[in-house]
């Protein structure tokens with residue numbers, strides 16, 4: 001008998017459906033013929049919180065938790081304790097029982113590192129010794145599930161061990177980083193009179209810093225006026241507009257090579273107007289452009305957020321629903337791969353037939369596909385060694401009327417990027433002209449479509465962005481360019497100056513922040529870091545970034561920009577937190593480098609022990625630094641403590657209402673002076689009953 005342990009119920013159902021034999025339910029177990037299925041629902045085991053590792057003599061607060069103390073930091077578990085989740089207790093008990101009797105275990109986690117960990121950690125917890133094989137399901141459709149069942153591999157395969165090491169090391173790093181630094185920062189802030197929690201996360205905090213840096217750049221931005229110059233150039237075949245390009249030696253330029261000197265600009269137009277000139281370069285060539293690759297979760301999220309103004313978390317949720325049972329309309333969404341396997345090419349006719357049924361309104365564009373065309377997306381070398389591929393539609397047919405507008409839009413986007421693979425390339429005529437007028441260079445370029453090809457069915461969002469930036473600098477005009485040849489004589493009929501102003505960078509919205517987290521290399525000036533960050537794909541993963549942004553909003557660190565539906569900025573508390581934290585904790589480049597180190601653990605380049613040791617060293621240094629860090633936080637004015645004379649009395653909250661306690665409560669020697677509150681001031685006539693562990697707030701850390 002085999003025991004299938006799946007990451008979630010829908011995955012178990014999809015596999016159980018294709019196996020032969022009678023179905024029988026017994027509590028958390030579903031038997032199908034000779035096989036048993038027990039589903040989980042995410043992590044069945046949770047990392048124990050710090051209390052499990054702290055000594056027993058740490059005083060407790062009112063809730064019975066050990067109080068936070070500087071001397072206990074950093075908390076570094078030597079043996080990690082896992083605690084069963086109450087909601088999955090029944091499932092865990094069933095697994096424990098079955099592991100004693102089955103011949104073999106089938107690991108049915110999602111095909112990525114987190115999914116690997118979710119099932120592996122349960123097997124470790126029960127000290128499993130039975131052989132384990134790994135089943136990877138990317139597509140819930142029956143034929144694909146059967147194929148996956150025929151291709152199961154040992155769970156000891158290097159790919160799966162690498163996934164496991166990645167997720168395992170990451171979970172410990174996040175624990176060490178988040179819990180220790182949140183406690184250290186909060187304790188320091190509290191000693192300085194701040195009544196609140198300073199939550200710190202290894203990806204969350206650097207992401208917040210990216211937004212804050214941009215906000216401050218905008219707020220300190222001073223617009224610089226400058227000029228651009230165009231010329232109306234007349235050729236025997238017709239006129240066109242050329243854009244002036246300054247030479248390096250040009251007088252009157254600023255550091256960014258913008259023409260800022262008005263008198264130089266005016267003199268130039270006067271000198272050049274009416275001059276005889278010549279065409280120094282003329283290029284006209286047909287260009288062919290193949291369809292963009294199908295989308296990974298990154299592209300899908302950025303594109304959908306840009307087009308539909310939604311959040312990344314909403315896109316992931318929609319993509320997950322399209323993939324999951326009962327719809328099964330698209331393949332596994334949490335993929336970082338865009339290519340498809342060559343075997344998937346043969347699926348095209350069947351998928352197209354399903355799309356005809358699902359999307360009658362798209363009949364025309366589906367009919368014009370040619371399933372014999374094989375785009376560059378179908379490439380075994382590019383999907384080699386990964387169990388993933390780009391997100392594509394499946395052969396499933398379903399009633400789409402129950403979909404939300406966003407689910408419908410996301411499906412449409414996935415379908416169109418798939419259909420584009422079966423269209424010919426887009427063809428256009430690219431023209432480039434260079435003219436010299438009395439030693440000055442003028443450029444013009446144009447793009448004329450010859451045939452739309454795949455663009456008939458799919459419009460990538462990058463096009464909109466490119467069009468917007470082209471309009472802004474006016475270089476890629478939509479003008480008709482006359483035919484000509486190099487060496488032709490022309491006249492510069494008139495030169496015109498345009499007054500422009502440099503613009504502040506844009507505030508972030510969901511899609512631009514997601515992009516920034518991926519394209520982190522664009523935000524660092526260190527060339528060595530740049531190259532590595534690009535390779536490491538920034539901070540966070542495609543499956544976690546959107547959730548991290550949502551969390552920053554929920555915590556109130558990000559707030560909506562007034563007058564905008566999609567843009568946001570850092571809040572006062574978000575900035576206060578960042579300013580209070582030392583550089584390395586919030587530096588996005590450091591966070592990116594950490595992720596690269598994690599890839600090193602997965603590949604075996606560095607051991608898990610080395611990785612943890614290095615990070616514990618770093619965290620210890622930060623914790624020590626935080627003990628004496630100065631912080632600029634909104635703090636209510638304190639009252640000198642009459643008892644110890646060195647602490648400050650601060651207004652604190654208890655269940656019975658406000659009271660006043662000494663800031664030396666956790667100091668050595670400690671002062672437990674406390675007074676009742678009277679109209680916002682300490683009442684020195686009456687002694688309040690000292691509350692155990694006052695002001696200690698439990699903070700949930702991602």
Ligand SMILES: [Zn+2]
Nearest residue numbers: 641644662671
């Ligand atoms: Zn005191």
